């Protein structure tokens with residue numbers, strides 16, 4: 001059985017041709033799967049009966065097994081998917097007014113082993129397949145549409161961030177077709193600026209992504225100098241900061257936005273001093289010389305979410321604010337990431353009744369976040385409508 005979630009539209013076209021079908025059939029099939037969430041081939045009535053029979057015999061649309069679902073006070077939903085072999089990955093839905101963001105995993109575990117990251121601590125198990133990456137979006141989008149009774153022209157997820165478990169650029173071959181499904185006008189129709197790949201700095205793959213499938217890019221920097229970054233993000237020993245920033249600058253030539261997002265996890269007394277803020281500012285602003293040209297960027301400061309084995313603590317909020325101010329005063333747009341869904345772990349194992357109540361709260365919030373899409377087949381029109389067309 002071939003899982004059709006593994007194909008972008010070109011690959012589905014090739015597969016259809018191998019079955020003796022016209023390539024345009026692939027577009028119809030692709031739309032059934034990714035615009036309507038269909039998995040039952042018999043219901044795809046605009047496909048020839050002979051083709052439907054071939055599909056029933058040799059193909060499937062296989063989603064992921066849900067191991068658990070948790071709903072936070074603020075409406076954030078976290079799914080734990082069992083991907084077999086003792087591995088599970090998480091996907092998080094974050095509703096906000098007029099926008100719904102899905103945070104998707106790319107690997108079970110991660111080999112980069114950043115000091116402050118729980119995924120890194122687990123070690124690396126395996127890469128997810130394209131089908132497993134796409135299935136996270138397929139599940140969330142159509143599950144939410146069903147729950148919220150959204151109409152044909154409405155979508156639940158407007159933004160995707162590859163910020164779940166794993167280093168997406170260390171799973172490049174599976175990542176790129178998955179991104180193409182997200183961007184495809186006959187798929188989810190997300191604009192390139194609404195799909196973000198976050199990386200700890202796999203320099204050669206940043207160059208390849210620019211050429212193959214440029215989407216918004218976030219770079220996890222976390223330190224203003226190589227000595228500290230070597231400790232926090234061990235990949236820095238292979239690709240130091242100067243090379244990483246050079247790759248990020250190169251990426252801008254084809255990026256859908258004219259800046260790169262810099263992520264910086266605020267660790268108490270490790271990387272959060274005013275001197276380190278000034279060093280980061282100097283790095284990003286540059287001095288106009290060829291040796292230090294700076295980078296067009298926005299900074300997102302992430303308050304550290306502590307876990308037992310890390311031995312690290314979250315910077316106090318005043319220190320985060322002071323750090324942000326140095327950057328802002330220096331002319332760099334800087335935001336502090338809101339912590340979302342941080343009560344979910346606490347809610348784990350609580351009473352079922354309470355969980356159901358929370359589900360209703362989440363539905364209300366998610367419904368307020370859902371957007372009406374005027375022209376689902378047109379990416380640009382859709383994105384504009386999504387920005388303007390709040391339901392609530």
Ligand code: SAH
Nearest residue numbers: 116117163166167198199200220263304305
């Ligand atoms: N591997 C990629 C994407 C996944 S991690 C990357 O590192 O960019 C997504 C973001 O969460 C990264 O910026 C990462 O540094 C941050 N992060 C990891 N562990 C964290 C923690 N314990 N608290 C806060 N942010 C964390």
Ligand code: SF4
Nearest residue numbers: 110112113114117120
């Ligand atoms: Fe965690 Fe990202 Fe570092 Fe991997 S690269 S250990 S997912 S922060």
